[in-house]
Amino acid sequence: MSKMKKILVRQVEMSDAEQLLNVIPTIDRETEFMIRSRDEFSLSLDQEQKFIASKMNNPKDLFLIALFGDKIVGSLVFSGSTLKKYSHFGEFGMGILKDYWGMGIGTMLLEELIVWAKQNEIHKINLKVVESNERAIRLYEKFQFVYEGTIENGVLINDTYSRLLIMGRTI
Template identity: 45%
Template sequence: MIIDAREFTVKGLRYSIRSAIAPDAEQLSEVRVQIDGETENMDREAGEGFLDVPGFQQIIQEDTELPRNLFLVAVAGERIVGYSRCAGTYLKRSAHKVEFGVCVLQEFWGCGIGKRLLQESIAWADAHGIRKITLHVLETNEKAIRLYEKLGFEREGILKNDKLLSDGKYYNTVVMGRFHD
């Protein structure tokens, strides 16, 4: 699915949010590795699950064609600084929901980019008959959990000892969902 670009200015930073397009694949491949290395809030460490340019091009093409998928990028100047995806399924028992994931370069944290990506995704989902958005978030990512709750997500469960972080300790993952009547 494709949405129109929207412009935002926060703390003097001008950026747009728009659907990903094939020429974004090279930057997305690089940005994903960088983001994975900047925080332990992601599922991967830097370089794990590497997606090359053709891999991103395929995802972008599929997400453009599939009406239950949405791939958004946040662009400041000519640089992709974050992205999000909603991925749905066509299995009848699960066709009412999508799973949301988001990441933003650390340099751009605090500029509302993650929040805008989520708000655009929620608006898209609500406008296209998607009843539920789900996501997983590390229990230590309290700022993200507060944002999700503020935007209507509820805690639905805990995946105990789900992630092993660099300190050698296991952490829980919070499963959250937002249901739209």
């Protein structure tokens, strides 16, 4: 049986908090493209549980995890707004353990996000991606995300500033 058949995507549960405390720092160490630098993630179990609760309790937020068996191998967090003028859109970020790259997990997470967005009156999804993250950009383009702008010197990677691309998709 292939790994792909064993991947399950679902919304986060409070019981996932402890495992996420181990998975997220690993993802951060495996690539320079994450929002945090290596070893910068330092939430306590209580803080992670509060973060999960905040996502579960906000109807405009979504926290998805990808599981291989019982192991969390990726996640996607979408943050929306409950303010009326901004309640139609939000921004997401995601990460996947390197051993599971190329298995379609990013595709599965994005498919679930888009279905959820349609059901929850989200009409616009945005993201920021490092310009040199070609794998991610190809994935986003596959889902009809389009280039909307740049943030010059938006991220510092290995003592060098890099451009962030702003991409978006209307639902």
